[in-house]
Amino acid sequence: MKVILLADVYKHGVAGEVVDVADGFARNYLIPKKLAAKATAGELKRAAKLREQSATRRAALDERLNELARLIDGVELVFARKASNTGKLFGSVTTSDIAEALNAKTGVDINRRRISVQAIREVGTHTVPIRLGSEISPMLKIVVLREGEMEDYLTGQQQAASEQVVEAAVDTAPVVEAVQEAAETVVETVQSVVEKVADAVESVIHPGDDDQPAE
Secondary structure, eight states, rough: OOOSSSSSTTTOOOOEEEEEOOHHHIIIIIITTTSEEEEEHHHHHHHHHHHHHHHHHHHHHHHHHHHHHHHHHEEEEEEOOOBBBTSHHHEOOOOHHHHHHHHHHOOOOOGGGBBBOEEEEEEEEEEEBBSSSSOOEEEEEEEEETTHHHHHHHHHHHHHHHHHHHHHHHHHHEEEEEHHHHHHHHHHHHHHHHHHHHHHHHHHHHHHGGGSSSO
Protein backbone atom coordinates (compact mmCIF):
# COMPACT_ATOMS: atom_id res chain seq x y z
CA MET A 1 0.00 0.00 0.00
CA LYS A 2 1.20 3.51 -0.81
CA VAL A 3 1.02 5.77 2.23
CA ILE A 4 2.18 9.20 3.31
CA LEU A 5 4.18 9.21 6.50
CA LEU A 6 2.84 11.68 9.06
CA ALA A 7 5.84 11.16 11.36
CA ASP A 8 9.36 9.79 11.09
CA VAL A 9 9.21 5.98 11.01
CA TYR A 10 12.42 4.05 11.61
CA LYS A 11 13.74 2.32 8.46
CA HIS A 12 10.79 3.54 6.39
CA GLY A 13 11.16 7.29 6.01
CA VAL A 14 10.54 10.74 7.44
CA ALA A 15 7.37 12.79 7.78
CA GLY A 16 5.99 13.88 4.42
CA GLU A 17 7.46 11.05 2.37
CA VAL A 18 5.30 8.81 0.20
CA VAL A 19 6.36 5.18 0.66
CA ASP A 20 5.17 1.69 -0.21
CA VAL A 21 4.60 -0.61 2.76
CA ALA A 22 2.87 -3.92 3.36
CA ASP A 23 -0.92 -3.62 3.52
CA GLY A 24 -1.10 -5.26 6.95
CA PHE A 25 1.64 -2.99 8.36
CA ALA A 26 -0.25 0.05 7.11
CA ARG A 27 -3.72 -1.04 8.29
CA ASN A 28 -2.71 -2.57 11.62
CA TYR A 29 0.07 -0.26 12.74
CA LEU A 30 0.83 2.91 10.78
CA ILE A 31 -2.68 4.20 10.13
CA PRO A 32 -4.22 3.35 13.56
CA LYS A 33 -1.30 5.04 15.32
CA LYS A 34 -1.62 8.06 13.01
CA LEU A 35 1.91 7.56 11.75
CA ALA A 36 0.72 7.43 8.16
CA ALA A 37 -2.29 7.95 5.91
CA LYS A 38 -3.37 6.59 2.53
CA ALA A 39 -1.83 8.53 -0.34
CA THR A 40 -5.00 10.26 -1.53
CA ALA A 41 -5.00 13.56 -3.43
CA GLY A 42 -5.90 15.47 -0.26
CA GLU A 43 -3.21 13.75 1.78
CA LEU A 44 -0.63 14.47 -0.92
CA LYS A 45 -1.26 18.20 -0.45
CA ARG A 46 -0.90 17.72 3.26
CA ALA A 47 2.35 15.84 2.65
CA ALA A 48 3.83 18.80 0.77
CA LYS A 49 3.23 21.02 3.81
CA LEU A 50 4.71 18.36 6.10
CA ARG A 51 7.86 18.19 3.98
CA GLU A 52 8.22 21.96 4.12
CA GLN A 53 7.81 21.97 7.90
CA SER A 54 10.23 19.07 8.22
CA ALA A 55 12.85 20.92 6.19
CA THR A 56 12.45 24.00 8.39
CA ARG A 57 12.82 21.95 11.58
CA ARG A 58 15.84 20.16 10.16
CA ALA A 59 17.56 23.44 9.27
CA ALA A 60 16.94 24.76 12.78
CA LEU A 61 18.26 21.53 14.29
CA ASP A 62 21.40 21.64 12.12
CA GLU A 63 22.10 25.22 13.19
CA ARG A 64 21.64 24.30 16.84
CA LEU A 65 24.01 21.34 16.49
CA ASN A 66 26.61 23.59 14.88
CA GLU A 67 26.27 26.07 17.74
CA LEU A 68 26.82 23.28 20.28
CA ALA A 69 29.79 21.97 18.30
CA ARG A 70 31.44 25.41 18.28
CA LEU A 71 30.76 25.77 22.00
CA ILE A 72 32.46 22.53 23.06
CA ASP A 73 35.22 22.34 20.44
CA GLY A 74 38.60 22.49 22.17
CA VAL A 75 37.19 22.33 25.71
CA GLU A 76 39.66 20.87 28.20
CA LEU A 77 38.44 18.49 30.90
CA VAL A 78 40.80 17.43 33.67
CA PHE A 79 40.50 14.25 35.75
CA ALA A 80 42.59 12.95 38.64
CA ARG A 81 42.88 9.19 39.15
CA LYS A 82 44.98 6.71 41.08
CA ALA A 83 47.71 5.36 38.80
CA SER A 84 50.73 3.07 38.85
CA ASN A 85 54.31 4.17 38.24
CA THR A 86 53.88 3.21 34.59
CA GLY A 87 50.89 5.55 34.21
CA LYS A 88 48.21 2.86 34.12
CA LEU A 89 45.07 3.84 35.98
CA PHE A 90 43.56 1.85 38.80
CA GLY A 91 40.19 2.27 37.13
CA SER A 92 39.37 4.47 34.15
CA VAL A 93 37.82 7.68 32.85
CA THR A 94 34.58 6.61 31.19
CA THR A 95 32.39 8.28 28.59
CA SER A 96 29.87 8.93 31.37
CA ASP A 97 32.58 10.75 33.35
CA ILE A 98 33.39 12.87 30.31
CA ALA A 99 29.73 13.67 29.56
CA GLU A 100 29.10 14.72 33.18
CA ALA A 101 32.24 16.89 33.30
CA LEU A 102 31.36 18.52 29.98
CA ASN A 103 27.86 19.33 31.20
CA ALA A 104 29.24 20.79 34.44
CA LYS A 105 31.73 23.00 32.58
CA THR A 106 29.73 24.13 29.54
CA GLY A 107 26.10 23.31 30.28
CA VAL A 108 26.00 21.08 27.18
CA ASP A 109 24.36 17.75 28.02
CA ILE A 110 25.23 15.11 25.42
CA ASN A 111 24.56 11.40 25.29
CA ARG A 112 27.70 9.50 26.28
CA ARG A 113 27.31 7.35 23.17
CA ARG A 114 28.26 10.38 21.09
CA ILE A 115 31.71 10.38 22.72
CA SER A 116 33.96 8.43 20.38
CA VAL A 117 36.44 6.87 22.77
CA GLN A 118 36.88 3.74 24.82
CA ALA A 119 37.36 4.14 28.56
CA ILE A 120 40.67 5.95 29.15
CA ARG A 121 43.03 3.86 31.29
CA GLU A 122 46.28 5.81 31.46
CA VAL A 123 47.50 9.25 32.47
CA GLY A 124 48.24 11.82 29.80
CA THR A 125 46.47 14.07 27.33
CA HIS A 126 43.88 12.52 25.04
CA THR A 127 42.01 14.05 22.10
CA VAL A 128 38.43 12.82 21.98
CA PRO A 129 36.04 13.44 19.06
CA ILE A 130 32.34 14.06 19.63
CA ARG A 131 29.74 12.89 17.11
CA LEU A 132 26.93 15.44 16.89
CA GLY A 133 25.97 15.01 13.25
CA SER A 134 26.99 18.63 12.65
CA GLU A 135 29.13 20.31 10.00
CA ILE A 136 31.77 20.94 12.65
CA SER A 137 33.48 17.94 14.28
CA PRO A 138 34.21 19.06 17.84
CA MET A 139 37.21 17.67 19.72
CA LEU A 140 37.66 17.57 23.48
CA LYS A 141 41.00 17.69 25.28
CA ILE A 142 40.97 15.15 28.10
CA VAL A 143 43.81 15.48 30.62
CA VAL A 144 44.22 12.60 33.07
CA LEU A 145 46.49 13.25 36.06
CA ARG A 146 47.64 11.23 39.03
CA GLU A 147 45.89 11.97 42.28
CA GLY A 148 47.56 14.90 44.02
CA GLU A 149 48.67 16.58 40.78
CA MET A 150 45.46 18.47 40.09
CA GLU A 151 46.25 21.58 42.13
CA ASP A 152 49.73 22.03 40.62
CA TYR A 153 48.36 21.53 37.12
CA LEU A 154 45.58 24.10 37.55
CA THR A 155 48.04 26.58 39.08
CA GLY A 156 50.32 26.12 36.09
CA GLN A 157 47.40 26.69 33.73
CA GLN A 158 46.51 29.94 35.50
CA GLN A 159 50.10 31.15 35.36
CA ALA A 160 50.31 30.33 31.65
CA ALA A 161 47.09 32.24 31.01
CA SER A 162 48.46 35.24 32.94
CA GLU A 163 51.69 35.17 30.94
CA GLN A 164 49.71 35.15 27.69
CA VAL A 165 47.82 38.23 28.83
CA VAL A 166 51.11 39.99 29.65
CA GLU A 167 52.65 38.99 26.31
CA ALA A 168 49.60 40.27 24.45
CA ALA A 169 49.89 43.58 26.31
CA VAL A 170 53.60 43.85 25.43
CA ASP A 171 52.90 43.06 21.78
CA THR A 172 50.26 45.77 21.52
CA ALA A 173 52.28 48.42 23.41
CA PRO A 174 54.19 49.70 20.31
CA VAL A 175 50.91 50.05 18.45
CA VAL A 176 49.37 52.01 21.30
CA GLU A 177 52.43 54.27 21.52
CA ALA A 178 52.35 54.89 17.75
CA VAL A 179 48.66 55.81 17.93
CA GLN A 180 49.32 58.16 20.84
CA GLU A 181 52.21 59.84 18.99
CA ALA A 182 50.07 60.23 15.89
CA ALA A 183 47.28 61.77 17.95
CA GLU A 184 49.70 64.20 19.59
CA THR A 185 51.04 65.21 16.17
CA VAL A 186 47.52 65.86 14.90
CA VAL A 187 46.72 67.96 17.96
CA GLU A 188 49.92 70.02 17.54
CA THR A 189 49.16 70.55 13.85
CA VAL A 190 45.62 71.69 14.58
CA GLN A 191 46.83 74.05 17.30
CA SER A 192 49.39 75.56 14.91
CA VAL A 193 46.76 76.11 12.23
CA VAL A 194 44.40 77.68 14.75
CA GLU A 195 47.12 80.05 15.95
CA LYS A 196 47.92 81.11 12.38
CA VAL A 197 44.26 81.71 11.62
CA ALA A 198 43.90 83.72 14.82
CA ASP A 199 46.92 85.87 13.89
CA ALA A 200 45.47 86.49 10.43
CA VAL A 201 42.11 87.51 11.86
CA GLU A 202 43.79 89.80 14.38
CA SER A 203 45.76 91.53 11.65
CA VAL A 204 42.55 92.20 9.71
CA ILE A 205 40.58 93.50 12.69
CA HIS A 206 43.45 95.54 14.22
CA PRO A 207 45.82 96.51 11.41
CA GLY A 208 49.28 97.79 12.42
CA ASP A 209 50.57 101.38 12.18
CA ASP A 210 52.24 100.71 8.83
CA ASP A 211 48.89 99.89 7.30
CA GLN A 212 47.19 103.18 8.36
CA PRO A 213 46.83 105.93 5.65
CA ALA A 214 49.08 109.04 5.89
CA GLU A 215 47.50 112.34 7.04
